[in-house]
Amino acid sequence: MPRISAATVAEHRAAQLAALLGAAVELIHEKGIEAVTPKAVGERAGLARSSVYEYFASRDDILVAVAIAAIERWDAEVEERLAGRTGMERLSLFVYESMRMAAEGRHHIATQLAQAQLSPNDRDELARMHAELMRPVDLVLSDLEVEQPTIVGALTQSLLEGGMRLVEHGADPDVVADRIVRMLTSAIQH
Known part of the structure; x- marks a missing residue:
């Protein structure tokens, strides 16, 4: 089982999601929406690409989540x-x-x-x-x-x-x- 960096699994997942969304926002500001890919967002957030897919099925899902947030x-x-x-x-x-x-x-x-x-x-x-x-x-x-x-x-x-x-x-x-x-x-x- 992967190690969590919060008191609960829910808090850990919330922190990872926030990190992914923050990474996507940074990429949008720095390089535009074309720079937002699961791989780039994961790298920026310090997470494996496979971890990104636990939260988002696609690049579009990342963009929609950023917009909604x-x-x-x-x-x-x-x-x-x-x-x-x-x-x-x-x-x-x-x-x-x-x-x-x-x-x-x-x-x-x-x-x-x-x-x-x-x-x-x-x-x-x-x-x-x-x-x-x-x-x-x-x-x-x-x-x-x-x-x-x-x-x-x-x-x-x-x-x-x-x-x-x-x-x-x-x-x-x-x-x-x-x-x-x-x-x-x-x-x-x-």
Whole structure:
């Protein structure tokens, strides 16, 4: 039986999974998604390739797991920061948090993963999860009883995505967030 490096087998497996996901993220940041292979991820994590296959059946499974982990982490952080906020204050904070996270390079993973040749089912699942990240915007638009909330929500998402691209290319995240908030405030309140 292989030696475990934690108090329990479950903790050991969780630590190995975290190491594999971390290794995959590092490879994506350094070399792009094409560098993510079971062999490369295992080597980066200090695990045998056979160990990688205990967690992931394929390269696509690794990429999907990285995306899911990133989306879940982003969502949890945003929800925590937005707790107790409502209306335009909630929307404004959501915009600022999104630009901050983009400045930290966290949206880069999504940009890279969008280029991956994943199965249609995996793409659909990730698209559904990504759409869920807009839940705070949808709630604000509903609370404010905005006319045509679906259209306004889609336009808001486009502004956010454009803002994140600007930030990823060096624009000041606070300046971008401020401009987006002004545009949204003007559009929603008129």
